[in-house]
Amino acid sequence: MRISGAVAAACAALALSACVTAAPPSCPPGGRERLVAELLFGRKIGDVVGVGEHAFARFVDREITPRFPAGLTITDSRGQYRHADGRIVREPGKVVTIVLDDEARDLPRLADIAAAYRRQFRQESVGVMTRRACVAF
Template identity: 50%
Template sequence: MRAALLPLLAGATLLTGCASLATATCPAGQNPGRAVELLFGRKIGDQVGVSEVDFARFVDEELTPRFPDGLTVLDAAGQWRSNAGPILREPSKVVILALPGRAGGEDRLDAVRAAYRQRFSQEAVLVITQPACLGF
């Protein structure tokens, strides 16, 4: 029973930390917003099936129209446990977005994730959202 409570307590602690960040006041010259990371695996089956050209086309067709104010794309090496059970390692792309305000845009994020899963036969696209202070 105690072991089952540990993940629950850890999750509650993380949520409490996020709640306190969400109410933080931003320094002069910065505005409240969110930093969003999307993590895209590039393997299809046992092959790296999402080429650089494929991913660039996806950015042009799916990400840029939904987030025209800008984004950053990074190369990464990912690892995760699939629904089938084994740990998979694969080349990945990380897309970073800076979104104004503390809420909004979830529908656009969900649409991008769904489009990638469908287009490239992916099981998942991870999204990480954190409160941030944004300034340019």
């Protein structure tokens, strides 16, 4: 059986990619490796911005701060996504960044926050991203 050069190269790349692992972040003195979460909240309800600043602040006070009282960062954002009907939807948003202390305890809390936001503001989704980082305060 003869394998073409392109197929052989693809197989070699696949085999090598299995050997690549992400190294833990290098931390300067005082830093520790932690899991950092970013929650992505859209603010449109239908075609209008339905989640105002005051409503979002109340949501943070009621849903996020009690689960993560040690602290968080909120950043204004602008996002876009492709709706099921194919059109591009652009909307203002908020990104909440939280350094997790205890992954087993905190990851379910992130899911609870996302579910509460979807329910309260009739949202299709809330983005939740996590990454390893070196953190020092």
